[in-house]
Amino acid sequence: MNSSNRLWLILFIIGAVLVAGRMIMSSNGMGKAYVQAVPVNPDAENEDHKWTIYEQASLTDYNKSVLADPNQTEYLFSMSRTLGVWFAALMTIFVLSFLIRDNPFYKFAEAVFVGISAAYWMVVGFWSTVVPNLIGKISPDLVRNWALPGLGQDEHSELLYLIPLALGLMLLWRLSPKGGWISRWPMAFIIGVFCGLRLITFIHADFLSQIRNGIVPLWVEDSTGAFSFWLSLRSVFLIVGVLSCLVYFFFSFEHKGIVGKTAKLGIWFMMITFGAAFGYTVMGRIALLAIRLEFLFDDWLWLIDPTDKRVEAVVSMLGLF
Amino acid sequence: MLDFLKNLDRRWIFLLMLLSVAIPILLQAQFPETPSELSQVVFEELEKLEEGDKILLAFDFDPASEGELGPMATAFVRHCCEKKLKMYFMALWPVGEQMIVDNINRVIKADFPHLVYGTDYMNLGFKAGNEGVIKVVITDMRQLYTTDADGTAIDQIEMMQGVDNIKAMDLMINISAGYPGTKEWVQYAVTRYPDKIRLVAGCTGVQAPLLYPYIPQQLPGLLAAIKGAAEYEKLVMDKYGERNAEGEIIEPGKYFEGRRRMGPQLVAHVLMVLLIVAGNIIFIADRRREKRQ
Amino acid sequence: MKRNIPLLIAMIAGFVMIVAYFIPYTETWGDTVIVWFDILAAIAFVLGGGNLLKVHLKKASDQVPGWGYSVVTIIAFVVMLGVGLGKIGVNPAAKYPEFAWSGSYREVGAPFWWLYEYVFKPLQATIFAMLAFYVASAAFRAFRAKNFEAILLLATAFIILLGRTAAGPALTSWFPDSIEGLEADKLTEYLMTVFNTAGNRAIMIGIALGTASVSLKILLGVERSYLGSGEE
Numbered sequence: 127m128n129s130s131n132r133l134w135l136i137l138f139i140i141g142a143v144l145v146a147g148r149m150i151m152s153s154n155g156m157g158k159a160y161v162q163a164v165p166v167n168p169d170a171e172n173e174d175h176k177w178t179i180y181e182q183a184s185l186t187d188y189n190k191s192v193l194a195d196p197n198q199t200e201y202l203f204s205m206s207r208t209l210g211v212w213f214a215a216l217m218t219i220f221v222l223s224f225l226i227r228d229n230p231f232y233k234f235a236e237a238v239f240v241g242i243s244a245a246y247w248m249v250v251g252f253w254s255t256v257v258p259n260l261i262g263k264i265s266p267d268l269v270r271n272w273a274l275p276g277l278g279q280d281e282h283s284e285l286l287y288l289i290p291l292a293l294g295l296m297l298l299w300r301l302s303p304k305g306g307w308i309s310r311w312p313m314a315f316i317i318g319v320f321c322g323l324r325l326i327t328f329i330h331a332d333f334l335s336q337i338r339n340g341i342v343p344l345w346v347e348d349s350t351g352a353f354s355f356w357l358s359l360r361s362v363f364l365i366v367g368v369l370s371c372l373v374y375f376f377f378s379f380e381h382k383g384i385v386g387k388t389a390k391l392g393i394w395f396m397m398i399t400f401g402a403a404f405g406y407t408v409m410g411r412i413a414l415l416a417i418r419l420e421f422l423f424d425d426w427l428w429l430i431d432p433t434d435k436r437v438e439a440v441v442s443m444l445g446l447f
Numbered sequence: 448m449l450d451f452l453k454n455l456d457r458r459w460i461f462l463l464m465l466l467s468v469a470i471p472i473l474l475q476a477q478f479p480e481t482p483s484e485l486s487q488v489v490f491e492e493l494e495k496l497e498e499g500d501k502i503l504l505a506f507d508f509d510p511a512s513e514g515e516l517g518p519m520a521t522a523f524v525r526h527c528c529e530k531k532l533k534m535y536f537m538a539l540w541p542v543g544e545q546m547i548v549d550n551i552n553r554v555i556k557a558d559f560p561h562l563v564y565g566t567d568y569m570n571l572g573f574k575a576g577n578e579g580v581i582k583v584v585i586t587d588m589r590q591l592y593t594t595d596a597d598g599t600a601i602d603q604i605e606m607m608q609g610v611d612n613i614k615a616m617d618l619m620i621n622i623s624a625g626y627p628g629t630k631e632w633v634q635y636a637v638t639r640y641p642d643k644i645r646l647v648a649g650c651t652g653v654q655a656p657l658l659y660p661y662i663p664q665q666l667p668g669l670l671a672a673i674k675g676a677a678e679y680e681k682l683v684m685d686k687y688g689e690r691n692a693e694g695e696i697i698e699p700g701k702y703f704e705g706r707r708r709m710g711p712q713l714v715a716h717v718l719m720v721l722l723i724v725a726g727n728i729i730f731i732a733d734r735r736r737e738k739r740q
Numbered sequence: 741m742k743r744n745i746p747l748l749i750a751m752i753a754g755f756v757m758i759v760a761y762f763i764p765y766t767e768t769w770g771d772t773v774i775v776w777f778d779i780l781a782a783i784a785f786v787l788g789g790g791n792l793l794k795v796h797l798k799k800a801s802d803q804v805p806g807w808g809y810s811v812v813t814i815i816a817f818v819v820m821l822g823v824g825l826g827k828i829g830v831n832p833a834a835k836y837p838e839f840a841w842s843g844s845y846r847e848v849g850a851p852f853w854w855l856y857e858y859v860f861k862p863l864q865a866t867i868f869a870m871l872a873f874y875v876a877s878a879a880f881r882a883f884r885a886k887n888f889e890a891i892l893l894l895a896t897a898f899i900i901l902l903g904r905t906a907a908g909p910a911l912t913s914w915f916p917d918s919i920e921g922l923e924a925d926k927l928t929e930y931l932m933t934v935f936n937t938a939g940n941r942a943i944m945i946g947i948a949l950g951t952a953s954v955s956l957k958i959l960l961g962v963e964r965s966y967l968g969s970g971e972e
Contacts, residue, residue: 161849166834175837180849182552210858217859221866225461225873237809239863240792241816246860248789249824249852250541253845255575255782258593259775275836278600281593290776294783301790307742310967311749312780317966318750319777321955322757323578323635328955331638331665332948336941339664356921360934367938368945375946392942397889399939401896402931403656406672408875408897409904410515410652412715413673415468415872416708417514418865423472430475432707433700457877464876478906483929510861511868541785545846545856575785576778583774586767590775597844598833659932660941674904713905715872720901722880723894730884 134229141219148427154436156428157215159207160188163200180204184435215426218418260294263287340368367395449736452729460722467718468711476710477703486678489647489668490526492618494686498531500617501610505632506550508624509542512651516622517546518676518705519649522683523620524550525702528559529687533606534568535616539580539627544573544596558697565604572596577627581635584613585644614643621648629658633665641665649675673712676705747961754959793817816859823851896931903928 149156161180170176180202188201220235258277262269266281293312300309342364346357373385374392381389423429431437482490496502504523508516527534536547547570555562562568574580574591583591588611592601601607613619613636623629629648636644645667650658652672662669670679680702689699753773760770796810796817804810822828829850833842846853885891902908908924915923921930957963 166831167837170837172837177831179831179847182848206854207858210854214858214862217862218866221863221870224870226458233806233809234812235863236867237812238816238859239867241796241813241818242820242855242860243864244789244792245817245820245824246856247541247785248821249845250544250573251575251782251785252825254541254544254573254596255779256786259574259591259782260779262593272839273841274594274598275833275839275842276594276597276599276603278593278602280602286772287776287779290779293776294780297780297783298787298790300787301794306968310742310746313966314746314750315753316777316780316784317958318753319579319757319773321750321958322754323582323774325754325952325955325959326758326761327578327634327638328948328951331634332944333952335638335665336660336945336948339660340941360930363934364938367935368942371939371942372945375942393889394892395935395939396943397892398896398931398935399656399943401893402900402936403653404893405897405900405904406652406655408652408716408719408879408901409672409674409712410512411869411872411875412468412712413514413652413708414512414865415464415514415715415869416472416711417517418862418869419469419472419711420708421862421865423469429473432475432703434698455880457881460877460880461873464873468872480906481909481925483925510865513865514869548846574778575782576774577781579774579777579781583771583778586771590771591778598842599835656932656936657940657944659937660944662933662937672904709905713907715876716901716905717907719876719879720898722876723883723897726880726883727885727894 130227133226137226145427148429152428154185154428157208157211157426158185159204159211160185161202161204161207162187163202182207186435186437211425215422218422222418260287260291264291340365366391371395449729449732452725453733463718463722464715467714471710471714472707474710475707476714477706478709478713480677480681480706480709482678482682483675485662485669485671486675486682488663489649489670490679490682492645492647492668493523493526493530493532493620496530496532496617500530500532501535501606501615502527502532503535503537503613503616503619504547505537505539505619505621506543506546507539507628508546508622508651509540512624513546514708515651515673515676516624516649518673518680518708519670520546520550520622521554521701521704522676522680523622523649524554525558525687526683528555528562529683529692531567531692532617533566535571535606535610536569537571537584538573539577539631540624541573541575544570547572547596553701558691558695559693561693565599566606569604569606570596578631578635581627581631585636585639586612588612614640616644619644619646621646623648623650623654625651625654629654629666629669633658633661637665649679673705673708677709680705743964743967746967747964751959751961754955789817789821820852820855820860823855828852896935899924899927899931 160183162183163178164181165176165178167175167177183201188203191198191201217235217238220231223229224232253273257269257273262274262277262281263284264287265283266277267283270277270281293315296308297312298309299305342361344358344361344365346354346361348354348357370388370392372392374381374389374396376385376389379385420430420432424431424433424435428436493502504527506520508520524534536551538544538547540546551568551570555568571588571592572595576583576591580591589601594600595604609615619632619636621629621632623632629646629650632646632648637646646665647668648658648666649670650672655669655671655675658666658669670676684699684702689696691697756766756769756773760766760768760773793814796813799810800807800814824845827841827843827845827850830843830845830847830852832839833844836842846856883890883894883897885894899908902911903924908928912923912925920926954963958966
């Protein structure tokens with residue numbers, strides 16, 4: 127056994143021992159999921175029109191219900207969702223294992239993610255847009271009798287939508303090894319629309335509006351009407367900052383003399399801007415890590431319970447409920 | 448020693464980061480929050496609205512940024528419920544629809560069960576097209592939305608009567624994780640109809656600095672990253688407490704998610720500062736040694 | 741025909757959008773074009789999925805190194821797609837029990853939801869969470885105060901990092917009233933609303949001009965690289 131395999135084996139054993147220890151030490155166990163059975167259309171005459179859906183529930187809900195009626199069937203332990211919690215925890219650990227070094231567990235998790243996410247977007251795109259906005263426009267009766275019975279009766283077939291259908295099929299031609307030029311038509315359409323949209327919008331919102339937002343009085347008075355040095359200085363900084371950064375972007379002039387000094391000032395402003403961006407980026411990344419660790423500690427290991435999902439379990443265990 | 452630190456295995460840094468986030472979570476450390484002016488503005492924008500006013504909530508994020516944006520979404524939905532506003536949910540991100548459903552279950556169905564779908568809130572769901580969707584909903588929603596997310600015809604939904612486009616909304620909230628998101632809503636909706644569409648937003652830390660040039664003319668208020676969420680949670684909790692609009696006790700833990708997350712945030716930020724300082728001390732010491740040699 | 745028609749399509753589509761912006765009468769033209777665009781955006785998801793499948797099928801059939809992971813990707817893709825498009829395990833909508841396909845594809849409890857909740861969600865969230873570790877490592881190794889510009893960047897990052905948590909106010913709340921503006925939280929706000937706004941506004945203006953000029957070049961057919969270089 128080489129050193130790499132030994133390291134993984136040791137880590138695996140430590141992890142397994144810790145999880146097993148946690149399971150044994152906890153009187154309620156860990157990583158279990160509960161559901162609430164909700165009957166749908168319970169009063170329907172046709173038996174086929176009745177079924178049960180299972181909403182997410184907590185151990186608190188389950189324990190409360192069992193204490194009230196030990197034979198209750200509304201709240202149930204869910205094996206499939208318990209397996210889900212464990213699988214999710216495993217996937218989280220697989221991804222985190224990349225921090226030690228690249229390994230087959232991480233590669234497996236990555237491969238699963240790539241496949242699942244591409245299919246997820248495809249499914250969502252199909253049911254949310256292709257069905258109601260394309261098939262539903264070309265043949266509303268078909269969609270009404272199939273997936274969207276609630277589609278309005280005033281929806282009539284609009285043959286104009288055969289154009290996006292044709293463009294869509296041409297776009298998918300890109301997957302074919304031959305006739306690549308066919309997909310250029312829909313690509314050109316997408317790019318044309320995009321450029322048309324962006325040309326106007328960027329000029330309006332990010333150019334003209336920014337110039338307008340940047341025009342501020344340099345002599346600023348406070349609420350009492352007296353001259354405010356600090357507010358005025360703020361305005362001066364804002365205007366000088368924008369202008370000096372713009373001078374830096376101007377490459378038609380050589381950055382020498384007064385232009386060079388102004389450009390230098392622009393660089394300083396931008397360094398502060400990048401520093402702020404770095405600070406905020408760090409902030410965001412840490413929050414993303416926090417939610418994953420919360421999942422492991424709360425939903426899986428049951429080490430913390432910030433949302434009181436298991437509080438009644440403890441109380442009932444002590445015989446206080 | 449210097450050589451050891453200079454060539455320190457990065458896995459030690461990873462371990463430090465893991466501990467700095469994990470320990471405060473396990474200890475459930477919480478710190479006081481003082482709302483910033485921008486968070487206060489967002490809160491006031493919602494407070495100004497009257498019962499029955501229409502509000503559009505665009506959830507443009509996914510699980511990748513739920514750590515930052517989830518608490519904002521929860522706090523916004525609760526605030527809207529407390530104010531008895533009519534909530535219209537929509538998403539430009541494919542997974543955004545799932546985020547909407549999660550929040551409807553977490554907040555509305557759990558703590559405001561008296562609110563009725565179709566009368567008090569509705570879910571328009573996701574549509575593909577990014578800014579293309581914004582372009583349509585500012586003029587004629589029905590061109591894209593023939594049904595809601597659950598397949599009910601738009602015209603059969605009570606709260607859609609008289610709503611042709613989002614100009615009918617009294618306020619709009621966008622929770623944004625990137626493209627498409629707040630920038631696109633500002634560009635394509637607010638800038639086009641500045642007198643008719645009013646937007647406040649909550650966004651990720653990465654986006655926040657980029658959105659400041661829009662403040663306040665094109666974007667009056669912004670909740671920036673998890674800190675913004677924590678501040679907003681405090682404002683909502685201070686005002687509405689632990690009971691819902693009907694006086695029933697709600698489960699408060701889920702409305703403190705952002706504030707709880709500020710514990711690990713603080714420790715990790717201090718660690719980051721220390722790492723930068725340590726890195727520079729090593730750098731300076733190394734340079735001096737090189738000069739001496 | 742293979743190159744000129746796409747150029748014409750791009751030009752017409754783009755100019756319809758521009759005209760629709762300025763002339764209210766033509767706004768509906770713009771809406772129609774945009775709705776088609778939105779539909780194509782949804783079809784692009786299918787293209788993306790198809791492309792992924794194609795690439796990984798080729799890798800698997802050629803048995804390139806690591807082809808086993810391609811098989812995993814294909815299986816994950818096909819299973820997710822099957823349960824999603826087939827609405828496997830989804831009950832009909834409560835209002836329309838007679839229509840078997842009327843339920844929501846993301847119904848809680850159905851296999852598609854299970855795969856989202858317990859596979860997609862943890863994987864996506866954890867992959868992004870990894871960035872916290874890399875940013876820490878980068879801070880230790882790469883952030884060097886080599887010159888004045890780097891010091892400015894680092895100082896700003898310090899102030900923001902401390903000012904956006906309770907640490908900043910706790911460390912600086914003892915400042916006397918005369919310099920209370922230098923307290924970490926107030927300084928953070930000042931940096932963001934003045935210096936950051938100025939810097940980002942200039943960048944925004946630059947990007948806007950760049951975007952507009954590239955868009956115009958594409959619409960006028962000056963920039964054609966999106967058509968590819970060859971005839972095929």
